[in-house]
Amino acid sequence: MSAKITREDVAHVAALARLDVTDDELDRFTKQLDAILEHAASVEALDIDGVKPTYHPLPLVNVFRDDVVRPSIERDAVLSQAPEAEDGRFRVTRILDAE
């Protein structure tokens, strides 16, 4: 856990997170993330084997509601805020090559 984060690591997580980063940004972010992770590594000093993790402050498991139909937001209201829409749908860039 004390291993330093490398430039390659940062490039890898940027790709996973779908963020284009420049070479300059890679240098800067690597240095900054390394300093933050070094501080965060202080949790390693704690003897916490066997301590249960807390994922959420409330003891909720599943929250159900009755399965009833009710009005939702109008499709046109939502699509009016999209960068591009067509025929009642979001328009995206081509995913598959044309035949």
Add this chain to the structure above:
Amino acid sequence: MTDAITSKTAAELAGDFRDGTLSASEIVDAHLDRIEALNPELNAFLYIDADRARRRAADLDAVRAAGNEAGALAGVPIGLKDLLCTEGIPTTAGSKILKGWRPPYDATVVSRLEAQGAISLGKLNMDEFAMGSSNENSAYGSVKNPWDTSKVPGGSSGGSAAAVAAGMVPLALGSDTGGSIRQPAALCGVVGVKPTYGRVSRYGVIAFASSLDQIGPFGRTVADAAFMLEAIWGYDHFDSTSIEEPPTPVGSVLDDGVQGLRVGVISELANTEGLQPEVAAALQRSAGQLAAAGAIVDEVSVPSIEYGLSAYYLIAPAEASSNLARYDGIRYGLRVEGPDTAATNRLTRAAGFGDEVKRRIMLGTYALSAGYYDAFYGKAQQVRTLIIDDFARAYERFDVLLSPTSPTTAFGLGDKVDDPLAMYLSDVCTIATNLAGAPAMSVPVGKDAHGLPIGMQILAPALGERPMFQAGAALEAAASFNAAEKTGGAL
């Protein structure tokens, strides 16, 4: 006359409207004038909703003229942090990626306030996606601190704190994920409340870290903060983490005093690294004032609180990296077209997010990635349990806990922008509360040698808003800080 109106508390304005001393239109115009005069310098408002506010004021005046009940907050102007969705009104979360977006619905807290007659004057500046402690991460420019415009207002709800401090509105809503209501409240000399997790609906709130985010009020008095909190809290079936048990009002405990109330001063935060001597002195003075008012005051250790910051900066980015995946250039906001959809995602996110948001997305992605999950995210979640257990032990002996809200008063614009870790350390006193899902509030108690406000934090166990407000009101009365000093005239 105009200045006199903008110096009034929300409770006074609501009373003036009810008994006819002031019309809603007079109240709204006075505050809009003040916003127009000060906003070019303070940059607290990102969107001023003047026409709609004037129409609503005229409607409320007509309701009153007809002899009808207009609601508890009728005639009171409010401001909304720009991560609260407002139907048809631009909502950016301080980010370029949402520039020009107009949400198709209102957040529950917004519709509740409007249903009770509050009048929104617009949307308030903030650190991008609520990530920051100085408001310098806004894509729309920094907010300035009304007490000294060379200083930051704190963050991420910097616009909310500055607007209330400067008399632009008597009340504002903010959000608090690691201190984003309390720290700017402290730096701007106003009251800020982070309620128990689940007490206030998050429906229609742009998410940062969903297990930590909570909406809460800013006011210039403890009573005003209680007034606004009571208008927004309570169960909402649109938020599955909303607490069903009805809240017990807090406005009624403000005059109860603190006789016999057990107050623990958190020793780790009374001696925390980088604590400004004047803030340390203010803590001792506040503890003394509460004791003089009849509280039983003693020191208490919450050992794991020191690991809160580390755990937080793994958990919050991890949740953020997941929440912010939705900004993909497809469904709303900015799109930068690439040769294929994946490229469109990458280019849009690179152009639309600022550096701090990118850092946290990458940090969170790293903490959640294969090979590091157990070491980082898993361990941080265990620390979260330790903090909850340590607080539970402290609350066996105490009703509320006391600490500074921020280790220092407002720092200079630009001082910490190049050092993210130094910026994170300004949240050292506030973060543990969010990890525990508990409530806490900041109350202004004095000033440093430069005239900058000092805030004191009162912490309580989950659902402990009543003793928290009791202590907050007592501290406010003893400290006699004048939060209305900057609400009239020039700054």
